Structure formats: structure tokens, C-alpha cells
Amino acid sequence: MKKCKTLLGKLLKKSRRRPKLDDPASTPRSEKPVPHGPVEPQDKCLLIAKLPKELRLLIYEAVLVEQDRPMHIVPHDDSSGRVGHKRCTDRASEAPVWQHQCYGRWAEPGIGIVHLPFPPSDDQLLSLPLTCRLMYLDALGILYDRTEFSFKGARGIIALNSQIPIQNWHLMRRLHISTMFLTPTTYWSWRENMPPESPGKWLTACEALHNLHHLRSLSLDLILRDTFHREDPEAIDNASWIYVLGPLKDIEAVHYLIELNFIPPEPVLRTLTPYSFCLTQRLRPYKRSAFCV
Numbered sequence: 001m002k003k004c005k006t007l008l009g010k011l012l013k014k015s016r017r018r019p020k021l022d023d024p025a026s027t028p029r030s031e032k033p034v035p036h037g038p039v040e041p042q043d044k045c046l047l048i049a050k051l052p053k054e055l056r057l058l059i060y061e062a063v064l065v066e067q068d069r070p071m072h073i074v075p076h077d078d079s080s081g082r083v084g085h086k087r088c089t090d091r092a093s094e095a096p097v098w099q100h101q102c103y104g105r106w107a108e109p110g111i112g113i114v115h116l117p118f119p120p121s122d123d124q125l126l127s128l129p130l131t132c133r134l135m136y137l138d139a140l141g142i143l144y145d146r147t148e149f150s151f152k153g154a155r156g157i158i159a160l161n162s163q164i165p166i167q168n169w170h171l172m173r174r175l176h177i178s179t180m181f182l183t184p185t186t187y188w189s190w191r192e193n194m195p196p197e198s199p200g201k202w203l204t205a206c207e208a209l210h211n212l213h214h215l216r217s218l219s220l221d222l223i224l225r226d227t228f229h230r231e232d233p234e235a236i237d238n239a240s241w242i243y244v245l246g247p248l249k250d251i252e253a254v255h256y257l258i259e260l261n262f263i264p265p266e267p268v269l270r271t272l273t274p275y276s277f278c279l280t281q282r283l284r285p286y287k288r289s290a291f292c293v
């Protein structure tokens with residue numbers, strides 16, 4: 001078996017694998033923390049013995065955190081449900097974030113992006129946290145607290161939620177989600193690979209986001225387009241608008257912004273009221289070479 005070198009793969013080895021959220025046959029996950037065992041004081045390590053914790057945390061932050069580069073969560077295309085991570089290298093792109101090259105290598109022109117089974121990452125992110133259990137616990141808290149996690153649709157959210165310990169899931173503070181829906185959403189319920197988003201997976205992913213109660217920022221760039229009349233906002237049926245935005249309306253975040261290609265019609269907004277997000281409109285250039293749909 002090929003050795004998994006990704007951050008999340010290694011973290012997975014540290015905890016018992018949890019069932020997938022969207023697997024109806026799976027047992028409910030435990031809310032109890034994954035046991036870590038006793039944490040040794042590590043008195044013989046000069047770094048730990050001589051430096052107060054406040055200074056050590058600053059070192060961890062300097063090593064692990066890159067404020068201007070989100071960490072993409074990249075689902076593997078090997079039917080395993082696993083995910084990898086990749087720091088963004090496509091920040092200059094004006095296209096929707098889900099079209100970043102960061103999410104995979106280019107396949108044949110017009111076919112789109114294929115996610116790598118093991119996305120390359122040479123950031124050595126785990127070198128420091130894996131030094132000892134004490135550093136692991138302290139540094140991981142910094143990593144989850146200060147990093148912006150960037151998801152390409154519901155699939156990445158569900159995969160990460162199912163694979164990391166639940167206490168780590170609750171450490172996340174900054175999230176970005178980017179995806180596209182073709183409407184009516186019921187036409188696309190069979191989709192497994194996104195975008196276009198799978199409506200069923202979208203509900204499951206939003207359920208996972210509802211469990212996050214300490215988000216400092218949550219931002220989304222969403223595209224809604226009618227399947228046959230892509231440029232006509234009035235062709236989008238109200239039920240699809242509500243299907244997409246309804247599960248988002250009660251999520252809690254200090255800063256909560258949803259960017260849409262079209263602003264929903266008034267009847268939809270009245271149905272959603274009250275909602276916790278701010279809406280803005282932005283037409284990003286769509287890279288048809290990245291995804292032909």
C-alpha cells in the first residue's frame with residue numbers, strides 16, 4: 001500500500017477512523033474527545049524547559065500559519081473518501097476558488113481537473129507537531145485556530161469532517177467554501193463529483209457546519225445557474241434558491257459573507273428571513289477550460 005504522506009493522512013493514524021456523515025448505515029459519532037493519553041512534561045527538552053508557553057506558541061504560529069494563503073482541502077479521486085491539503089498557489093486568479101489549479105492537475109483540455117490521489121505538499125507541516133505529544137497538542141491548536149480552510153464544495157467538507165477527530169473539527173475558526181449549483185437542483189441529485197454540487201451532499205455538509213459554534217469567519221462564493229439558460233437569473237427556480245441558501249441561514253459566524261453570481265429574488269429573501277449571512281453579488285470569470293460544464 002502506498003504510504004500516505006499528507007497531513008490529514010497522518011492525523012488519521014492518530015485517531016480511530018470515524019464514520020462518514022452521509023453514510024446512513026454508520027453509527028452516530030461520539031462527542032467524547034478522542035483519548036490522547038498522558039502528556040509527558042518533556043522537561044529534558046531545552047526548548048520546552050527554557051521557553052515559556054507563550055513564546056513557544058509564537059514559534060508554532062510562525063512555522064505553521066500563513067495568513068495570506070488558505071489551506072485547500074482536496075478530496076482524493078480514489079473513492080476512499082480521504083482528503084489531502086494544499087496551500088493556495090493560485091491567489092491571483094479571479095475565477096471561482098473551486099476552479100483554482102490548487103485542487104488538482106490538469107487533465108485533457110475541456111475535460112477538467114482531476115484531483116490527485118495524493119496532492120503534493122512540500123510544506124513539511126507536520127515536522128514540528130510530530131516532535132512530541134506536547135508539541136502536537138499545542139501546535140495543532142494554533143494550526144486549526146489561525147488557518148483559513150478552503151473547501152471545494154460539500155464533498156471536501158464531509159470528507160474532512162469524517163476523518164479528523166471531532167475536537168479538531170471544532171477548533172476551526174476560518175472557513176471558505178466555493179462551489180456551483182445547476183438548477184433545478186433536483187436534476188443534479190445524482191452527481192457524485194462536484195461541481196455541479198450534489199444537492200444531497202450539500203445538506204449533509206451544511207449540517208456539519210451547523211455544529212461549529214466558534215467560527216470567526218465564514219465566506220462562500222457560490223454560483224447558481226439554470227441548466228439550460230445559464231445567463232438568465234430569472235430562470236433559476238425559487239425552490240432551488242431556498243434549497244441552497246436555506247441550510248446556510250442559521251449558521252453562526254462573527255463575519256459571514258455569501259458571494260453569489262446573482263442576487264436572489266425578493267420572495268426568496270422573504271422566505272429565508274431571518275438569516276445570519278450578508279449577501280453580495282460578484283460575477284467571477286468562469287474558466288470553461290477548467291470545467292466544461
Ligand SMILES: [Zn+2]
Pocket residue numbers: 072087088089090091100101102103
Ligand atoms: Zn488556490
